[in-house]
Amino acid sequence: MIAKKSFPEKGLSEDLIMERILEAYHLDMDFNCGKIFGSMCTSPLEIARKVHGMFLDSNLGNPGLYEGTISLEREVHGAVADLINAPDGYEAISVGGATEGNIMGLWKARNQSGKRKVLLPVSAHFSFKKACDLLNMEPVMIPLGEDYLPDLAVMEDRLDGDTAAVVGVAGTTELGIVEPIEAIAEIAGDVHLHVDAALGGFTVPFLDNSDISVFDFSIPGVDSLVLDPHKMGLSTVPLGLYYSRDEHPISVESPYLTGKHQKTITGTRTSASIPAFWSVMKYLGSQGYRKILEGCMEKTYWLMERGVSLGLDPVISPVLNIVTFHHDDPCGVVDRMAQNGWNISRTVTPPGLRFVVMPHVTKDAIDNMIPVLEESL
Numbered sequence: 305m306i307a308k309k310s311f312p313e314k315g316l317s318e319d320l321i322m323e324r325i326l327e328a329y330h331l332d333m334d335f336n337c338g339k340i341f342g343s344m345c346t347s348p349l350e351i352a353r354k355v356h357g358m359f360l361d362s363n364l365g366n367p368g369l370y371e372g373t374i375s376l377e378r379e380v381h382g383a384v385a386d387l388i389n390a391p392d393g394y395e396a397i398s399v400g401g402a403t404e405g406n407i408m409g410l411w412k413a414r415n416q417s418g419k420r421k422v423l424l425p426v427s428a429h430f431s432f433k434k435a436c437d438l439l440n441m442e443p444v445m446i447p448l449g450e451d452y453l454p455d456l457a458v459m460e461d462r463l464d465g466d467t468a469a470v471v472g473v474a475g476t477t478e479l480g481i482v483e484p485i486e487a488i489a490e491i492a493g494d495v496h497l498h499v500d501a502a503l504g505g506f507t508v509p510f511l512d513n514s515d516i517s518v519f520d521f522s523i524p525g526v527d528s529l530v531l532d533p534h535k536m537g538l539s540t541v542p543l544g545l546y547y548s549r550d551e552h553p554i555s556v557e558s559p560y561l562t563g564k565h566q567k568t569i570t571g572t573r574t575s576a577s578i579p580a581f582w583s584v585m586k587y588l589g590s591q592g593y594r595k596i597l598e599g600c601m602e603k604t605y606w607l608m609e610r611g612v613s614l615g616l617d618p619v620i621s622p623v624l625n626i627v628t629f630h631h632d633d634p635c636g637v638v639d640r641m642a643q644n645g646w647n648i649s650r651t652v653t654p655p656g657l658r659f660v661v662m663p664h665v666t667k668d669a670i671d672n673m674i675p676v677l678e679e680s681l
């Protein structure tokens with residue numbers, strides 16, 4: 305518990321405030337320090353920082369006051385709809401990230417079906433556990449096979465008349481695997497299929513890899529999907545984009561505000577990340593994203609090779625920009641690295657060490673990290 309402190313009675317000078325603020329600011333890890341290997345967010349592009357700062361007042365919870373932000377949001381929704389092959393009649397909603405988007409998807413599925421079971425691959429992000437708890441839904445876990453893909457025979461077996469939704473992941477958090485959404489859609493049939501493309505949404509479309517299966521609305525069975533501009537979209541936190549094949553049916557009237565109703569879970573919401581992402585999208589274009597991702601993939605394989613040279617065994621050959629190695633005591637390694645100021649991550653299925661090669665991860669940073677990793681194993 306944090307001890308209570310008296311709420312400030314008198315105001316302080318800006319100098320005194322900034323002294324304390326700077327002290328705290330420098331305690332935060334900086335993506336460019338070369339020691340962050342466990343984050344799926346990264347340093348946003350300069351243009352995103354600049355634009356985000358300009359729109360701090362914007363609040364799309366009360367949209368009538370922010371026509372400019374709305375106009376940029378429309379362009380973002382339309383352009384990303386193109387990227388993920390959204391059909392005519394789609395609905396897009398800006399959310400705080402994939403956690404919120406996953407809740408939105410299951411919320412729609414539950415309300416439309418009146419059912420409660422969610423078929424959830426073991427690879428699914430923990431946000432689905434929050435979603436099921438909030439929505440009083442029942443997660444039915446689908447085990448993974450030896451290839452770490454959901455066991456489709458078990459999925460087919462568990463799907464029954466009480467199933468509200470089936471979940472597939474395009475870019476799993478732990479291994480970066482794109483699950484076979486087309487096959488999952490076939491099993492789901494008429495049952496709502498929600499795709500979590502938090503990572504895959506802004507990577508798979510920019511990778512020239514025909515081995516990666518399709519994950520988006522070009523599969524007729526996909527009903528909803530979320531992707532995260534604040535991850536490989538390279539924009540500012542917080543921004544996720546939730547898409548639904550047809551209109552999102554849940555809304556409440558917002559009589560005191562300029563909008564007639566709200567469909568988002570949050571009311572007042574940070575909206576500066578929308579113009580920020582608009583700028584990144586325009587600044588990079590697909591070509592820019594492709595180039596940055598190519599660099600990430602090169603460094604991903606470099607990190608894998610360096611790990612192998614330490615005797616580590618990769619769990620899979622990386623598909624996206626995540627490298628994982630089998631390890632019996634990943635918590636111990638993560639803790640020892642952290643004690644020395646290095647951030648790496650871990651996997652649970654299977655137990656292992658996890659490195660996310662975001663654009664801020666340089667080859668030099670990898671080379672500097674490897675000896676520390678060797679000592680920490």
Ligand SMILES: Cc1ncc(COP(=O)(O)O)c(C=O)c1O
Nearest residue numbers: 344401402403404429477500502
């Ligand atoms: C696949 C996947 N889904 C959902 C999330 C949750 O995203 P957020 O923290 O942006 O809500 C993550 C975060 O790492 C993720 O990897």
